[in-house]
Amino acid sequence: MPSTYTPIATTTYGSDAGAFSFTSIPNTYTDLIAVLNIRSKKAASTGLLCSRMNSDSGSTHSYTILTGNGSSASSSRNTNVSWDSFAEIAGNNAASGVYSTVIYHIMNYANTTTNKTLIARVNETSSNVSAQVGLWRSTSAMTSLQFFDYDGANFAAGSSFTLYGVKSA
Amino acid sequence: MSPILQTLANGSAYGYRSFAAAAGDFESIATVSVGSGGSASAEFTSIPSTYQHLEIRWIAKAGSGTRLRLQINTDTATNYSTHLLLGDGSGVAAIGAANEAKIAISAATSGTSGVFCAGVVSVLDYKDTNKYKTVRTLSGIDNNGSGEVALNSGAWRSTSAVTSLKFYWDSGNLDQYSSFALYGIKG
Numbered sequence: 001m002p003s004t005y006t007p008i009a010t011t012t013y014g015s016d017a018g019a020f021s022f023t024s025i026p027n028t029y030t031d032l033i034a035v036l037n038i039r040s041k042k043a044a045s046t047g048l049l050c051s052r053m054n055s056d057s058g059s060t061h062s063y064t065i066l067t068g069n070g071s072s073a074s075s076s077r078n079t080n081v082s083w084d085s086f087a088e089i090a091g092n093n094a095a096s097g098v099y100s101t102v103i104y105h106i107m108n109y110a111n112t113t114t115n116k117t118l119i120a121r122v123n124e125t126s127s128n129v130s131a132q133v134g135l136w137r138s139t140s141a142m143t144s145l146q147f148f149d150y151d152g153a154n155f156a157a158g159s160s161f162t163l164y165g166v167k168s169a
Numbered sequence: 170m171s172p173i174l175q176t177l178a179n180g181s182a183y184g185y186r187s188f189a190a191a192a193g194d195f196e197s198i199a200t201v202s203v204g205s206g207g208s209a210s211a212e213f214t215s216i217p218s219t220y221q222h223l224e225i226r227w228i229a230k231a232g233s234g235t236r237l238r239l240q241i242n243t244d245t246a247t248n249y250s251t252h253l254l255l256g257d258g259s260g261v262a263a264i265g266a267a268n269e270a271k272i273a274i275s276a277a278t279s280g281t282s283g284v285f286c287a288g289v290v291s292v293l294d295y296k297d298t299n300k301y302k303t304v305r306t307l308s309g310i311d312n313n314g315s316g317e318v319a320l321n322s323g324a325w326r327s328t329s330a331v332t333s334l335k336f337y338w339d340s341g342n343l344d345q346y347s348s349f350a351l352y353g354i355k356g
Contacts, residue, residue: 001353005195030350031226062313066256066320075256079314105307107228107287113346117228117287119309119318131256133276133309133318139283166226168350169197 002169004029010162013155016041019148020155021055022163027110027141029165034104039090039156040149046127047091048150049102050083053116053136055144057082063134069127084134086150087122099158100124109142116142196220198351207342211349214333218296221356223331225290229347230278231338237275237286239304240335241325245270248327254320272323275308278338279315285347286310296330 006029009022025032040047052061061084064077078086089100101123109116116136123129136142147161201211216223229237240249251273253264266273278286288308294300302325309318325331336349 001196001198003193003196004352062311064256064258064309064311064316064318066254066261066318073254073256073261075258075261075318077258077311077314077316105226105287105289107226107285108348111346113283114228114285115283117285117310119287119289119307121307131307131309131318131320133287133311133316135284135311135313135316137313166195166350166352167197168200168226168348168352 002167004167006165008163008165010160012160013157015157016154018154019146020161021144021146023144025143025145028167029110030108030168031166032106032109033164033166034145035162035164036102036147036160037099038102038159039094039099040092040153041156042091042149042151042153043093044091045093046088046124047153049087049089050148050150051085051104051118051134052083052146052148053142054138054140055146056136056138060137061134063132065130065132067128067130084118084136085120085132087120087130087132088124088128090124090126094126098126106142106145112139112141115139194355196353198353200348200350203343203345203347205345207344209342210335210337211343211347212333212335213351216332216334217353218330220353221294222354223292223295224352224354225334225349226352227336227349228285228287230285230344231341232278233280234277235338235340236273236277238271238337238339239274239323240271241302241331242327242329242333243335244325244327249323249325251321251323255317257317272304272325274304274306274321274323276310276317276319279310279312281312284310284312292331298328298330300328301326302331
């Protein structure tokens with residue numbers, strides 16, 4: 001059986017820096033998995049991490065979120081926005097050493113027939129756990145994936161971004 | 170494989186060397202892709218016993234208001250149970266069902282053209298004949314104003330090794346371009 005789940009690229013910030021993108025993503029896989037361990041420099045206990053496919057800044061994205069914050073569960077959504085996920089992550093005022101884990105699955109990312117759906121798990125150990133689904137209303141193959149802070153803050157040194165490709169038989 | 174560039178806010182860019190895949194730890198076993206005309210189900214049969222765990226990665230579409238179901242080893246008896254935690258953008262719901270003839274594993278679908286539900290199903294220790302089998306799923310569909318995200322836990326009360334998996338909608342066919350990919354994970 002063909003082995004898969006191939007690491008494509010990875011980086012860890014040696015110093016605080018802004019938005020990060022995987023670009024020129026090859027179309028040779030079936031799904032992509034992006035694994036982030038990340039902390040925002042926003043001057044708050046949490047920051048807001050957004051993702052965007054193909055740098056499309058049009059209002060062609062939307063998402064639905066399920067969140068538990070330790071005392072209650074809630075769900076929210078946003079429509080016609082320019083990002084396809086919205087995750088609370090550790091901010092600059094979180095305890096030192098706290099980074100949030102976010103794992104995105106982008107299914108059938110290279111096909112040119114369907115709109116693109118991503119699903120994600122978010123673990124922000126100081127405040128919440130969430131599951132998300134996002135939609136990019138485009139049948140274009142996804143060739144780049146950007147991560148940025150909603151408020152324009154940097155990501156902290158030590159934040160890591162890893163992309164894997166999974167190829168079906 | 171061409172390098173992937175990292176783009177930073179300071180304008181610098183880095184190229185990356187290709188990574189060699191680790192041999193044999195996560196392997197593709199089979200794929201079911203639905204063609205024109207649709208299909209009642211997607212099935213994996215004769216699943217080899219050479220792995221520790223299974224993972225099924227899928228996108229699927231049908232008419233509105235139906236959930237994806239899973240049956241194991243063609244067992245149609247009431248040997249299954251399910252818990253779902255759902256968020257629909259405005260509220261949260263919890264669903265539990267015992268003694269069912271299948272496991273409900275996904276968010277409810279939309280019938281909108283080109284909008285597919287997506288999910289990842291894990292079946293741990295699938296060949297262990299000392300344990301009942303537990304299934305866990307993350308799934309979701311967003312349709313720009315409607316949709317659901319779902320976490321599932323399901324059980325098949327059998328100690329038999331898993332040799333087949335059948336996915337189907339509660340009602341209606343799997344639409345064209347639905348796709349299910351089975352992977353084996355070695356322990």
